[in-house]
Amino acid sequence: MTIAIVDYGMGNLFSIYNALDYVRASPKMVKEPAALQGFQGIVVPGVGAFGQCMARLSLFQEALSRARQDGVPIFGICVGLQVLFEESEESPGARGLGWIKGKVVKLPDSVMIPQMGWNGLSIKKHVEMLDGIEEGDMFYFVHSYYGQPADGSVLVATVEHGVTVTAAVASGNVFATQFHPEKSGARGLHILENFVRSVKC
Secondary structure, three states, X not given: OOEEEEOOOOOXXXXXXXXXXXXXXXXXXXXXXXXHOOOOEEEEOOOOOXXXXXXXXXXXXXXXXXXXXXXXXXXXXXXXXXOOOXXXXXXXXOOOOOOOOEEEEEOOOOOOOOEXXXXXXXXXXXXXXXXXXXXXXXXXXXXXXXXXXXXXHHEEEEEEOOOEEEEEXXXXXXXXXXXXXXXXXXXXXXXXXXXXXXHXX
16 A cells, blocks of 8 residues: 655655655655556645645646546645645635635734644544544644635634634545644644555555
8 A cells, every 4th residue: 555645846745754654654755647646545745835836736637636536535734735725815816726615815914924833623523534633632733824615514623823724624535634744743643544544445
């Protein structure tokens, strides 16, 4: 069982690689869209501006869409969550993957931007990826923008940072977190273990 990490030049690749390796996921960096075929799971990391990420990720868009349609479990992290939406205030005119209806908006000026540090989850609905995760468990965030889904049914967890911030979403075989599980200690590793288990099923 091997999990692909999409290496499109944006993201905390080595930290997520090491975390997945620790939970025995047999991760592999994938730099070419054609090479995404045949993996049992896919991780889409992301660090940086929405528009810049999408400009690079667009090369993988067709391969990712095909994997999604084929039911391959896909895990987005940080900007890897944001690109699932249709658009972002950070990069007007740039189009996201559009897998989740809604847009990405900036945190209010009344709070520290970026949000950088630990925050406790408010769980909105149970999904397999949060098995063993409890209300208030702490996870590590670094971001200035957050997704606002048009359909509340995709919302899995939130945190408070001046406003209610989307912390995790799920839609079909796609799951994503605004926080960094690979930087969130034992709880974050547990979520990655849940992902690996979902890939094996």
